[in-house]
Amino acid sequence: MIIRVQPGLGVPIYLQIESQVKHAIAAGALKLDNALPSVRKLAAELRVNPNTVARAYQNLERDGILRTVPGGGCYVNSQSPGLMKSEKLRRLRPMATQLAVEAKQLRLARAELLQLLENSYDDLGEAQ
Amino acid sequence: MYLWKYWRESRITFAVGMALVGLLLWGVLKIHLGALLQGPQDSRPQNLAQLYLVIAVPLTLPLGFLGLRFGSFGVGRDLGEGSGSFLFSRPRSRAFFAWNDWGFGMAQLLAIVLAANVVLALAIYRVAPGASPIFLARQPVSMFSIFLLHCTAGLLLTGLIFGLTYFASVLSRGHGVMIAVGVLVAYSIAKSVVKHYWPAIILPDVTLTEFSVSPSPTMPAGFADHLGLSIVLRTAVALAFPFAAQLLLQQRDVD
């Protein structure tokens, strides 16, 4: 199952779905033009309200990650979200802060942290 | 589909009731008709009247019991079993439930009373067709009138007890029979007490005995003059019970 959610977390379910989709795309589990399950189907499988799934899909479409086809159905879009760089950085900042905090806590050197980040990035394979 | 529920509960009692009443009639007729047929021809009409009376008495017992038994079915029992919330959340008014169960029970009791009286009338008619010297309030009356009267009496008796039990069952959520028996016993005691201390006041019987069918025109009329009134009043009381049940159901919260 490509998408799994945990309702008990403080993170809203629609955000979890969005990040799962992005992760799957980044890792190559979902490729360009792959179809995603319909809103109803995914909602039933996850046992969540269809509106939640719909919202996630809408957000992903707005960001250019998914596209919908007139007959229905969601497909993976080319990975060029029409976001400005400043917006992209804004979204990543909290995670970067978190990483920095942890690294400092563990007394990891700056260079080691950067190396770690580079490794993770490379592990995901070719950017699409 | 709703009546089907009551039928499921009551069908065995109905069948058994019919059979028992039939058996009772058969037994009584065998004994008395046999004796009658062996007797002298000219005294027959006189004994016919007595025969009718004799048979009416033992019938009151099974009719009474049937009234109690049928009254224990229906809404009261469902409330006792905890099915109230389910039943009353079906899309029907409370009045619907109160009257439907009562109506079906009365229909079954009517069938039994009619069947018993038809059998009885036919058996006697076979023996003495067209015999007429039966007197009610010093007036000669036809067999058919007597038949109707007995049907009415039987129906009123069983209807009163049925209604009482039915209402008591709704009131107490399933313990109607006990309460009804208690009420009937208390009433008989009250009657005796009243009769003893205030002989001028006579409380009415549960059974419709205000008429006396007699073989001769000279015997006293009894209360037959007030027969019509008595029937109307008893019918009113019998109908008051299901109505009271309806009011009770409408007032109460369902638990």
Place this chain on the structure above:
Amino acid sequence: MNELAIETHSLHKHYGDIHAVDGLDMHVPRGAVYGFLGRNGAGKTTTIRLLAGLAHASGGDMRVLGLDPRTDSPAILERTGLVVDKMLLPSMTGNDLVRFNRGFFPRWSDALATKYAEVLELDMKRKFKKLSTGNRTKLCLLLAMAQGAELMMLDEPTAGMDPVVTDQLLRVMVEDFANEGRTLFLSSHHLSEVERISEWVGIIDHGKLLLEGRLEDMRTNFRRVRVVGEALGEALPLAAWPDIVSANTGEGTTEYVVRANADAFAASLQSQGATVLDVTPLNLSEIFLEVVGKGKTNVSVEVLA
């Protein structure tokens, strides 16, 4: 056509001295999945019984599908699937009950009844009184769901159910009831299940609705703001911040739970020299505990819907 499937206004129900429902103002939009949350004895069951016309209200107003349960109960019940008491007719089997129930509802579907019997793994030939608690509840739900109702009112539908059946049931509810134009109103204190499938949530306590709104909004707006130091309680004029639900000090930190405007609040604290540790979200369970006042010491600020 009314936009609300259910609305109540100052609804009251008294049993002698006990105020089971004590001025309830509730709004359930049509087509929504609405989780009606409360502790045991908070008034959830009583509310549903009032809405179904099974009990008589002591005061106030209510409308279900635009109709008044006091006068039009049968019309409401024709379009409503209800599970309150988990009790049917004890001597009837599942099939008997289907036969019994069918005649009351014009939109009844035997096909649905058969489908649900399969999905929920019910033996329809057993008498109701011989079924286990979980199976009884399942049968009650089956009867309600096969009605083709526009509104479902379910009182603690997963109570006493094992996890497998609960999961099956959630799936059915999402597939057949969410987003079909039908309204699903369920009361529960199993918050994790409610959290998954509800769009709207109403929290009831002691007969009053303390909080009502979209679940997503609550999740977006409720925040826990943690601040270093324990002395801030006195220094901070809490009355200036009506959004504070609770404040608690201990172990070197002060924790505020706010229901909105967390960032502004944190900024305000910082401007007064406090060090804000973090601003974190709360899940439904935590929101519930805070609102009901059992999370920690409660600042008695009225939390409005």
